[in-house]
Amino acid sequence: MAVKVAVNGYGTIGKRVADAISLQKDMEVVGVTKTKPDFDAKMAIKKGYRLYAAIPDRVKVFESAGLEVEGTIEDLLKEVDIVVDCSPNKIGAENKKLYEKLGVKAIFQGGEKKDVAEVSFNAIANYEEAVGKQFVRVVSCNTTGLTRLIYTIKKNFPIKKVRATMIRRVVDPKEDKKGLVNGIQPNPIKLPSHHGPDVQSILPDVNIITAAFKVPTTIMHVHSVAIEMEKDISEEDIKSAFAEEPRIMLFNSEDGFTSTAKIIEFARDLRLRYDLYENAVWEDSIGVVDGEVYVTQAINQESIVIPENIDAIRAMLELMDKEESIKETNRTLKIGVLD
Amino acid sequence: MAVKVAVNGYGTIGKRVADAISLQKDMEVVGVTKTKPDFDAKMAIKKGYRLYAAIPDRVKVFESAGLEVEGTIEDLLKEVDIVVDCSPNKIGAENKKLYEKLGVKAIFQGGEKKDVAEVSFNAIANYEEAVGKQFVRVVSCNTTGLTRLIYTIKKNFPIKKVRATMIRRVVDPKEDKKGLVNGIQPNPIKLPSHHGPDVQSILPDVNIITAAFKVPTTIMHVHSVAIEMEKDISEEDIKSAFAEEPRIMLFNSEDGFTSTAKIIEFARDLRLRYDLYENAVWEDSIGVVDGEVYVTQAINQESIVIPENIDAIRAMLELMDKEESIKETNRTLKIGVLD
Numbered sequence: 001m002a003v004k005v006a007v008n009g010y011g012t013i014g015k016r017v018a019d020a021i022s023l024q025k026d027m028e029v030v031g032v033t034k035t036k037p038d039f040d041a042k043m044a045i046k047k048g049y050r051l052y053a054a055i056p057d058r059v060k061v062f063e064s065a066g067l068e069v070e071g072t073i074e075d076l077l078k079e080v081d082i083v084v085d086c087s088p089n090k091i092g093a094e095n096k097k098l099y100e101k102l103g104v105k106a107i108f109q110g111g112e113k114k115d116v117a118e119v120s121f122n123a124i125a126n127y128e129e130a131v132g133k134q135f136v137r138v139v140s141c142n143t144t145g146l147t148r149l150i151y152t153i154k155k156n157f158p159i160k161k162v163r164a165t166m167i168r169r170v171v172d173p174k175e176d177k178k179g180l181v182n183g184i185q186p187n188p189i190k191l192p193s194h195h196g197p198d199v200q201s202i203l204p205d206v207n208i209i210t211a212a213f214k215v216p217t218t219i220m221h222v223h224s225v226a227i228e229m230e231k232d233i234s235e236e237d238i239k240s241a242f243a244e245e246p247r248i249m250l251f252n253s254e255d256g257f258t259s260t261a262k263i264i265e266f267a268r269d270l271r272l273r274y275d276l277y278e279n280a281v282w283e284d285s286i287g288v289v290d291g292e293v294y295v296t297q298a299i300n301q302e303s304i305v306i307p308e309n310i311d312a313i314r315a316m317l318e319l320m321d322k323e324e325s326i327k328e329t330n331r332t333l334k335i336g337v338l339d
Numbered sequence: 340m341a342v343k344v345a346v347n348g349y350g351t352i353g354k355r356v357a358d359a360i361s362l363q364k365d366m367e368v369v370g371v372t373k374t375k376p377d378f379d380a381k382m383a384i385k386k387g388y389r390l391y392a393a394i395p396d397r398v399k400v401f402e403s404a405g406l407e408v409e410g411t412i413e414d415l416l417k418e419v420d421i422v423v424d425c426s427p428n429k430i431g432a433e434n435k436k437l438y439e440k441l442g443v444k445a446i447f448q449g450g451e452k453k454d455v456a457e458v459s460f461n462a463i464a465n466y467e468e469a470v471g472k473q474f475v476r477v478v479s480c481n482t483t484g485l486t487r488l489i490y491t492i493k494k495n496f497p498i499k500k501v502r503a504t505m506i507r508r509v510v511d512p513k514e515d516k517k518g519l520v521n522g523i524q525p526n527p528i529k530l531p532s533h534h535g536p537d538v539q540s541i542l543p544d545v546n547i548i549t550a551a552f553k554v555p556t557t558i559m560h561v562h563s564v565a566i567e568m569e570k571d572i573s574e575e576d577i578k579s580a581f582a583e584e585p586r587i588m589l590f591n592s593e594d595g596f597t598s599t600a601k602i603i604e605f606a607r608d609l610r611l612r613y614d615l616y617e618n619a620v621w622e623d624s625i626g627v628v629d630g631e632v633y634v635t636q637a638i639n640q641e642s643i644v645i646p647e648n649i650d651a652i653r654a655m656l657e658l659m660d661k662e663e664s665i666k667e668t669n670r671t672l673k674i675g676v677l678d
Contacts, residue, residue, distance in 0.1 A: 165504035165563040167523055167552055183600030184506050184554065184561040184637070189592040191626040191633035209628055211563045211635065213506055214598075215523065215554035222523040224504040224550045253528045259553075261522030287530040289548055294530035296550065298523070 002028040003317050006076045006083040006104075008054060008095060010034050010044050012172055013109055014086030016275060016306045018049060021084075023332040024310060026319050031076045037065035052076040054087070077102045081317060084309055085109065092116060096135070105133075107312050109305065110140025110198075120201035123311035123329070124247060125151040127322035130315035138308045142166055142212070142221055143198040145279050145299035149225065150199065150206060152245045153238065153293070158230035162208040166195060167222040169301060170214045185214040220260040220280070220298040227293040235286050238293055242281055246336030247307065249278035257282065260298045267300070270338070275303035277335050307333055341367040342656050345415045345422040345443075347393060347434060349373050349383050351511055352448055353425030355614060355645045357388060360423075362671040363649060365658050370415045376404035391415040393426070416441050420656060423648055424448065431455060435474070444472075446651050448644065449479025449537075459540035462650035462668070463586060464490040466661035469654035477647045481505055481551070481560055482537040484618050484638035488564065489538065489545060491584045492577065492632070497569035501547040505534060506561040508640060509553045524553040559599040559619070559637040566632040574625050577632055581620055585675030586646065588617035596621065599637045606639070609677070614642035616674050646672055 003026065007018045010032040021029050033054035034041040044051055045067065053059045056072040063069070070076070077083060077098065082105040085092040089111030096116060099106040108116050117137035119129045125147050130136045139147065150162055168187065171179040188194070195210040242248045251257040257266070260280075267274040277300075285296035307329045314325040330336060342365065346357045349371040360368050372393035373380040383390055384406065392398045395411040402408070409415070416422060416437065421444040424431040428450030435455060438445040447455050456476035458468045464486050469475045478486065489501055507526065510518040527533070534549040581587045590596040596605070599619075606613040616639075624635035646668045653664040669675060 163502055163565055165506075165550075167504075167506055167554065169523075180598065180600070182556050182558060183598040183603075184508075184556055184559065185598035185600075186561070186621060186624060186635045189597070189621050189624050189635070191624050191635065192628060207629075209565070209631070209633070211504075211565075211633065213561060213563065213635075215506065215556065217521050217523055217555055219521060220523065222525070222552060224552065226502055226548070226550075258528070259519065259522040259524035261519070261524075264522075282525060282528050285525060285528050285530050289531060290546075292548070294548070294550065296525045296528070296530065296552075 002026055003082065003313070003319065004028060004030045004080040005313060006030055006080040007032040008073060008083050008085045009087035010040055010049070011086060012302050013305065015040065015044070016273070016303055017084050017086060017309045020306050020310050020333060024328070027313055030080050031070060033073050033076065037062045037067040041067055074098065074102070077104050080104060082106065082313055084313070105316050106135055107309060107316070108135070108137045110138060110143060112137055114198070114201050121308060121312050122147040122151070122202050123308050123326050124148060124245070125202050127311060127315050127325065130312055132318055133316050136312050136316055138305050138312055139198055139202065141299055141301040141304050142168070142195055144304050144308060145221070145223060145297060146195065146199050147202050148245070148247055148279050149281070149295070149297060150203060150208070150227070152241050152248060153227060154203070154206070156241045157233055157237065160207065160228040160230050162206060163226045164195070164208065164210045165224045166193070166210060166212040167224070168212055168214045169217045169219060169221055171218060172302060173218045175218070180214055180216050182216060187212055187214045217260065219264045220300050222260060223297050223299065225295050225297070229291050229293060232291060233288060233293060235288050238286050238295070239283060246330050247278050248281055249336065250283040251280055252283045254284070263298055273303070275306070276300040277303050277307050277333055279304070307335060341365055342421065342652070342658065343367060343369045343419040344652060345369055345419040346371040346425060347412060347422050348425035349379055349388070350425060351641050352644065354379065354383070355612070355642055356423050356425060356648045359645050359649050359672060363667070366652055369419050370409060372412050372415065376401045376406040380406055413437065413441070416443050419443060421445065421652055423652070444655050445474055446648060446655070447474070447476045449477060449482060451476055453540050460647060460651050461486040461490070461541050462647050462665050463487060463584070464541050466650060466654050466664065469651055471657055472655050475651050475655055477644050477651055478537055478541065480638055480640040480643050481507070481534055483644050483647060484560070484562060484636060485534065485538050486541050487586055487618050488620070488634070488636060489542060489547070489566070491580050491587060492566060493542070493545070495580045496572055496576065499546065499567040499569050501545060502565045503534070503547065503549045504563045505532070505549060505551040506563070507551055507553050508556045508558060508560055510557060511641060512557045514557070519553055519555050521555060526551055526553045556599065558603045559639050561599060562636050562638065564634050564636070568630050568632060571630060572627060572632060574627050577625050577634070578622060585669050586617050587620055588675065589622040590619055591622045593623070602637055612642070614645070615639040616642050616646050616672055618643070646674060
């Protein structure tokens with residue numbers, strides 16, 4: 001029998017999580033929440049999701065907009081085994097009180113602080129740590145991308161120190177209220193950035209230092225990563241390690257992948273919403289100089305954490321073991337598959 | 340008596356070099372060249388520069404546009420002691436044959452290959468090497484910015500290894516034919532980038548690895564730099580070293596300098612064309628972790644090499660020694676001065 005899941009916040013992450021859950025045999029979406037009756041709310045109903053008001057006293061706002069809601073978030077939570085909290089940054093921590101009151105397991109996203117949950121999660125790196133837990137945090141898009149990359153190397157070859165510069169998309173594609181149009185914004189200005197410690201919340205033994213900048217683009221983040229290795233390594237060693245991990249996809253400039261714009265053009269032909277669940281690693285960026293590995297990857301901020309949320313549900317509800325869950329998530333989302 | 344200088348190519352760099360020469364007592368602009376009679380050519384005449392055709396058979400094109408030219412580049416070169424070649428990338432190397440034929444000293448810009456000249460030049464790092472030379476190359480904006488930063492630390496404290504990621508403005512502000520609008524472009528994709536070897540053309544003993552990316556902005560480049568030091572060092576050591584170098588200007592986020600957009604807004608109040616000859620270093624980006632220095636700087640690509648061109652003229656024609664020339668260039672261009 002399928003476990004029952006609520007998606008609290010049907011926005012950028014929430015709608016993707018709901019669709020991904022719908023593809024799984026062992027889980028089902030009982031309902032999704034919205035704070036207002038906008039086009040996303042209408043699309044949720046059109047797709048057959050039962051809609052709930054994320055804020056109880058907003059029920060009448062939905063009704064006066066002609067949208068029928070099934071009840072409030074509290075009503076929804078009473079029907080489920082687990083909630084995936086996809087509300088905006090910091091709201092998840094506020095929602096936690098309700099989850100605790102009702103004794104519902106919850107997954108938080110990377111916009112929340114580490115201490116909101118018992119475990120910070122990345123499927124390939126620490127699935128086992130989330131098994132049976134009540135509160136788990138799927139780390140942010142950038143941390144997910146870095147963790148996958150580092151773990152894939154680390155599990156094959158010992159690493160000494162990681163230095164990464166993140167060039168971040170300033171806002172998501174749908175944004176029209178704010179956004180840097182012409183400039184580069186160190187974010188944070190004081191170095192190093194918080195991303196390093198965030199990776200360490202999953203891989204505590206990794207020595208990592210990060211810097212981050214916002215730039216005027218909406219489609220993907222880019223990471224410039226340098227990894228000092230403990231032992232000699234070849235470009236082929238790294239390429240082989242990446243090629244074996246389905247959640248890392250290799251792109252080559254010889255195929256015309258000269259920028260994130262080209263990677264997204266490819267993804268638009270591949271999947272709805274041009275979701276790219278995989279780290280997009282430029283194969284020809286991989287270089288080894290003086291025992292140090294250099295590599296460039298791009299991360300689609302809207303979709304990279306979706307498979308992690310699915311695997312987190314399975315771990316927390318003990319539905320499958322690590323290998324089985326990742327394999328099933330990859331199969332259903334067609335991760336690493338190009339047909 | 341002032342030495343006679345030609346500016347071959349009155350474009351982005353050329354017009355700034357011409358104006359900077361005009362501020363010096365020991366040199367004068369004899370004439371400037373253009374390939375076509377556009378608004379830049381008209382502005383040159385309006386400013387009182389004698390105009391020459393950069394391509395001999397274009398004289399009639401200027402005349403039919405109603406612009407009087409004094410002759411061709413060859414006529415101009417016969418009147419001068421030195422030419423500053425500010426033509427587009429790779430054209431400088433072609434022009435070199437003419438300079439050699441006429442026995443004129445020449446300064447090339449960073450778009451030319453290293454071997455176009457006897458010396459690659461940065462005033463504070465290797466002024467003496469250009470003394471008396473016939474052909475000198477002022478390195479590119481990014482290399483100038485990196486070299487100044489590294490040299491300023493290196494002359495005070497021994498360094499072990501430099502890792503830098505450059506986030507580059509995709510085109511100059513005037514550009515309307517091309518330019519990445521939404522995306523991030525690894526440039527080059529194959530790591531490491533050429534900027535490291537370019538810094539080594541001036542500082543051969545520096546171990547440096549670089550990566551570079553183009554992003555949708557026009558106003559400044561940003562460098563994320565990590566420098567492994569040979570010995571323990573404090574943030575204050577680094578800040579003091581930068582504070583003592585007039586060609587490095589410190590900016591603080593507490594004053595509202597949150598991005599390159601804000602630095603340029605400041606420069607617009609300060610100077611014509613918002614030229615910023617100084618490295619713009621974020622003071623509060625400076626951090627030291629495990630003996631490694633982290634720092635972020637922004638570089639105005641249009642103007643940072645201008646003082647270097649002035650100092651190169653003095654070195655090649657043996658007008659002043661290093662200290663005297665840099666001091667005079669700084670004074671006349673008001674480098675490091677905010678009034």
